[in-house]
Amino acid sequence: MVVHELPFPTVWENGVQAGYGGNQEWFSQVFQRTAGCASVTGANLAAYYASRTAESRGLYSGNTERFSKSEYLRVMEEVYRYMTPGPMGFPVAGRFVQKFLQFAGEHGSTFRAHTMFHRCGCEERMTFLKEAIAKGNPVAFLVLRHRAPEMRENNWHWVTITGWIEDADGEQVIVSNCGEREVYPAEMLLENHRGNVLRMVWFSR
Known part of the structure; x- marks a missing residue:
């Protein structure tokens, strides 16, 4: 891992x-x-x-x-x-x-925003967040709608992506959600489906 x-x-x-x-x-x-x-x-x-x-x-x-x-x-x-x-x-x-x-x-800081607001596949979303994490930037993640039962409590909700994991089972995404460190399978969390509406943004100096 x-x-x-x-x-x-x-x-x-x-x-x-x-x-x-x-x-x-x-x-x-x-x-x-x-x-x-x-x-x-x-x-x-x-x-x-x-x-x-x-x-x-x-x-x-x-x-x-x-x-x-x-x-x-x-x-x-x-x-x-x-x-x-x-x-x-x-x-x-x-x-x-x-x-x-x-x-x-x-508050004295200037940033540039990097956004992913369009519908796209899990692989493209993972590439987006991997770039952010590699460059030392968390990702603000808005789940407007998600079809997975695991995400039922997280619809219409903002969380912060803080990292990702690669292991024998695939890739997972680490988030800060209501003060808790949570880990979700990337294929589930970032799935491209008409039932999912997701937005991502990170900032760089």
């Missing part, structure tokens, strides 16, 4: 691991907890880039050597002001790109 995984933020609270990235359940308001997944993904990107380069340090107003839940939540709340969901949440990938670039720019 070969694991290609970014050094993604581990979040701590009182000496105990609280999350692999952020969790929308940490928000204080009910609607935020229901519809704040885009903000969590944006905060995940901000925390990751702030911890990797001095040029992006302004994206995260906390300790990037050891991420605390309270400081992570503060950044989630800040990103939420940019990615405030409407009655249907925040299901527009192009708007996510616009708002993350705005947030980054107003």
Whole structure:
């Protein structure tokens, strides 16, 4: 088995691991907890880039050597002001790109977006995310609709792709989802089917 995984933020609270990235359940308001997944993904990107380069340090107003839940939540709340969901949440990938670039720019960082919004096969999607991971970039992944039973709870939802695995059984994708590290078979997650509507984006400096 070969694991290609970014050094993604581990979040701590009182000496105990609280999350692999952020969790929308940490928000204080009910609607935020229901519809704040885009903000969590944006905060995940901000925390990751702030911890990797001095040029992006302004994206995260906390300790990037050891991420605390309270400081992570503060950044989630800040990103939420940019990615405030409407009655249907925040299901527009192009708007996510616009708002993350705005947030980054107003915090001293300039990025370029790389998007995959069109329908395509699993192999093309894997090539896209492998390039992102190889270059040290997480992938914001929007699942608008997915036919797999395993994805029932993840429809109309943003997660963060943090790596991929290759082993004898094929390829798998690692994601941060509501503060949990989850692994899905690539052929299932990225399947090209009319019942699946998927959007992917990563950013580079």
